[in-house]
Structures are given as structure tokens and as C-alpha cells.
Amino acid sequence: MTALSVRGLTHAYAGTPVLRAVDLDVQPGQVVAVVGPSGAGKTTLFRCLTRLVRADAGVLEVFGADLQQLEGSALRDARRELGLVFQSYNLVRRLSALQNVLVGRLADVPAWRVVLRRFPVAEQDLAARCLDQVGLLAFAHTRADRLSGGQQQRVAIARVLASRARVVLADEPVASLDPASASAVLAALRSLATDHGKAVVCSLHQVDLVAGFADRVVGLRDGRVVLDLPADRFDAATARDLYSRTPERTSA
Amino acid sequence: MTDVQERSGVGLTTMPPRPARSLRARASRWLLILTGLAFFVACLRLADVDPVELAEGLPTLAGWLVQAFPPSTEALPTLLLRAAETVAIAVVGTAFAVVLALPLCVLAARSTTPSGWVRVPVRLFLNGLRGVDAFVFALLFVAAVGLGPFAGVLGIALHTWGSMGKLFSESIEALPSGPLEAAELTGAGRVKTASFTLLPDVLPSISGIGLYLLEFNIRASTVLGVVGAGGIGQELKNAVDLLAFPRLATILLVILVMVTLVDQLSGRLRKALA
Numbered sequence: 001m002t003a004l005s006v007r008g009l010t011h012a013y014a015g016t017p018v019l020r021a022v023d024l025d026v027q028p029g030q031v032v033a034v035v036g037p038s039g040a041g042k043t044t045l046f047r048c049l050t051r052l053v054r055a056d057a058g059v060l061e062v063f064g065a066d067l068q069q070l071e072g073s074a075l076r077d078a079r080r081e082l083g084l085v086f087q088s089y090n091l092v093r094r095l096s097a098l099q100n101v102l103v104g105r106l107a108d109v110p111a112w113r114v115v116l117r118r119f120p121v122a123e124q125d126l127a128a129r130c131l132d133q134v135g136l137l138a139f140a141h142t143r144a145d146r147l148s149g150g151q152q153q154r155v156a157i158a159r160v161l162a163s164r165a166r167v168v169l170a171d172e173p174v175a176s177l178d179p180a181s182a183s184a185v186l187a188a189l190r191s192l193a194t195d196h197g198k199a200v201v202c203s204l205h206q207v208d209l210v211a212g213f214a215d216r217v218v219g220l221r222d223g224r225v226v227l228d229l230p231a232d233r234f235d236a237a238t239a240r241d242l243y244s245r246t247p248e249r250t251s252a
Numbered sequence: 253m254t255d256v257q258e259r260s261g262v263g264l265t266t267m268p269p270r271p272a273r274s275l276r277a278r279a280s281r282w283l284l285i286l287t288g289l290a291f292f293v294a295c296l297r298l299a300d301v302d303p304v305e306l307a308e309g310l311p312t313l314a315g316w317l318v319q320a321f322p323p324s325t326e327a328l329p330t331l332l333l334r335a336a337e338t339v340a341i342a343v344v345g346t347a348f349a350v351v352l353a354l355p356l357c358v359l360a361a362r363s364t365t366p367s368g369w370v371r372v373p374v375r376l377f378l379n380g381l382r383g384v385d386a387f388v389f390a391l392l393f394v395a396a397v398g399l400g401p402f403a404g405v406l407g408i409a410l411h412t413w414g415s416m417g418k419l420f421s422e423s424i425e426a427l428p429s430g431p432l433e434a435a436e437l438t439g440a441g442r443v444k445t446a447s448f449t450l451l452p453d454v455l456p457s458i459s460g461i462g463l464y465l466l467e468f469n470i471r472a473s474t475v476l477g478v479v480g481a482g483g484i485g486q487e488l489k490n491a492v493d494l495l496a497f498p499r500l501a502t503i504l505l506v507i508l509v510m511v512t513l514v515d516q517l518s519g520r521l522r523k524a525l526a
Contacts, residue, residue, distance in 0.1 A: 050437070052433070076439055077439060079437055079439070080437070080438060080439040082437060083437070084433075084434055084437060086430055086434070088428070088430055089430075090428070090430030090431045090433070090434045091431060092431045092448070092449045092452055092453055093431075093452075093453055094452040094453050094455070095448075095449075095452050099448075102448075103431075103434065103435045103438070103448065103449060104438055105438075106435055106438050106440030106444045106445065106448060107438045107439040107440040107444075109444070111441065111443050111444050111447075114440075114443075114444040114447060114448050115443070115444075115447045115448075117448075156434075159434070163437075163438050164438070164439075165437075165438075
């Protein structure tokens, strides 16, 4: 079953079209990189995919449930399939790495246990294993704001791993990281797909990071999908075309 | 300066002239100044400000000052007990306010309660409480529960509930919304997300606000006794009524020392928290 299926997603801000009929399919275990120049609509696409913003038109199916049509508690349930990785990490600064991973488990832990910070041993064990997956078990009890940016982003990935999400949306996850941290973060994202069968959609603005990370590349320009290629066919010339000012359609 | 000018050949003289203010802008500026002045003069009249009366009253005040020396020490133990009562009123009242304000501040903050149907009435309620001074509440409670410090506690608690709820909700709104959004996406309910992702980050600022309001309430509690709501204010009123100036001087000194100590202590604690 297709994990994420987007058809004709269209959105405008104050009359200015930002997304024009975007189509996108992502399978479980697949990593799709979304690239394109600034202002192409990458951020809006991600806000619409998470339903933080409701797109004006289109279909947004997550494992067959159309998020566009859902409201209230049905929407809340359907969104549990989504895991978000943000450019700004969005960890609770004054909680430990382990506690931040446990945030991914909140829905399945009774409220009194959350309030008293008494998580069941099984949940703590699961969180510890998720931290181990991203190579940060040694930092389990370190406060989030004491970790480096790359480490914080890997904790955020462990948080997604701990949650029930089967579709991971990462909006510019390495935009503020140095190259070494960036590749560690992308490796952790890659492993979400390869080792855990999650569908990963990740926007990047450094096109050279695509190789060895993504299975497919989707290029956005002016709110349109202008290319959709297997990652090994996304070469320097194609990238230059995408970012050049004169629009020159490229497609698979 | 001259170096730059010589090298680049530009300066004030070559800067484009400042755009002239329009006649309308100048007229409305003068109108604003004149209206402000007229308002202040009207206020002076309404407030019965009369320098002559002040001058005539000064000798009386000076006479009292002379009579107040030396401050009496015979009632010091009673006064210290009353001062402790004042601190107790403020501490208990503020503590009640914390318990009442914590759940409501979540409902009053935009980031945690996007729906206006809940948030706006909660804000109105908090603003209403904040709008009535603790002194006024105490006046009402003295009539309802009788004379004594408990009426003061209730007055402080209700007024502080309003201020604290508002300030707490503002510090929630100042937090980045990302961690909360990430937690809400897991489908966890409001109580769990707020207590686990919001509380740790907001705790330093709300404890600072709590201490500040406690400090403020200790000052506010010193006058509650005037309406019969307990504390050192009651002694203050008695001393003024009986024209017992040496005793009045002692009371004022006790208040001064108490307030200074609390300010210092609270300031230090808040610095440690920041």
C-alpha cells in the first residue's frame, strides 16, 4: 500500500498561488528528497502535508485515509501516522534526551504517569533502544539544550522512531548543520526507511546531499513538480537546470 | 571622520534633504500636545491639588514627626507577630493563586488553546479578577467571612489568580510552539502534552513570576488590615486612630525592614532561577 499519496495539491496565500497541483507518491521504505530553489513552495508543501495548513484543494492520503477530508478527533488519529522532523529540532530544551524520545510515546501512556514522570519500564526501554539506533544512548540523561545541533536532530529522529508514525516528514532537517553532523542526521533518516520500513519525505537545499541518501528526487519550482527522478539520475546538470532562473522543463 | 569624508567625497552636505513634514502632520502634532495639556489641567482640578493646603499642613506633620521620636519598643513582640501574619497572608494567598492559575493559564494562551470560544471567556474572567484590587476583594470578604487574616488571604488569592493567570499565559505564548506541535502530533491529549513538553520549559519563568507576585503581595498585604483583614495594617490603623506616634514609627520601620528583606531575598532567588 502506498504510504503517502498526494494528488493535485493546490494552495494559495492571499491570492498568490504557492502550490499548483502537486502530485507525490511515497512507498514504505522509500526516501524521497524534495529539492528546489527558495520560494518554490517546499515549506508550504510540508505545512500542507502535515495538515498544519489545510490546502485549498487536492487529495492527501496517508495509508488510504484522506487527511484533507478529516476533522477533529478523526484527523488527530490519522495524523498519528505522521512523524515530523523540523529544521529547528523542536525538542523540549529542559528535558533529557531520553525524555524527549518518550514524547513520541505520550499517546500510549496514562496521563498520571506523564504528570508524575513515571513512565512504564517497557516504554523507557523502547525509548532507550530508539536512542541507541541513532547512536546517542550514552547521552540518554543529558539535557536536550546541552547537545549539539546534529545530536538534537538525531534525538528528534529517535522521537519519531518511538512514535507510531509510518510516514516521516522532514523539512530542511540539516539546513543549520555542519557537513559531518548533516551526514549523521541523514544516515539516521535513511535508516528509518531501510531498517524500519517508514516512508520518508525530506526537503533539502543542498543538492549534493541527495546522492547516497534518497531513492527518488522530486524537484519543485514555482509550486509545480518539475522533475521526479530516481536519485542516481539526478546529476549536476539536472540540478543546475532546476535552480536556473529560466524555466526549462525537465521530467522523467 | 574627515578621513572617510575625504576618501568618499560624501557627508551631511551630499545627503538627500530630510523630507519636509506636511502641514497636516504638524497640525495634528500640536493638537495632540494641546489635548494632553488640557487633560492634565482638568485632572489637577479634579484632584483638588492645592499647594497652600500642603504648606499649612506641613507644620502638623512635622509636629507628629517630632512626637514619633523615639519609636516605642514596648509593643515590638506584638508588632512582629502581626508582621509575620502579613507575610503569612501573602504566602498562603499567592499559593492558592498558583494552584488556581496553573490550569487556567493553559486555557488562556493562544498556543495551547487556539479556539477563541474557550480562550476569550477565560481571558475576560482573568482580566476581571485582575481589575479588582486585593484590597477591594478583602473588603467584601470581611463582610462575608468576618474580620481577620482569612479574609485577606481570599482577597489576595482572587486578585493574584487574575494577574498570575495572565502573566503565566503570556510566558507560555513566548515559548517556541514546535515541541508542543511535535507532541500533539502523536495524538496525546492536552493534559499530557502541556505537563510534559510545556511545563519544563516554562517553569523558570513562571517561578520568577510567582516570586515577583509574592513580593508584591507582601507589600499589598501590609494595608489589608485597614479594612479589618488582618496583619500589621490593623496595628497601623489603630496607631493612626489613637494618634500613637511613637508606635506608628515602630510599625512603619517594621514594614520597611520586612519589605526590604523580602525584596532582597526574592531578587536573589529570581536571579538564581534565571
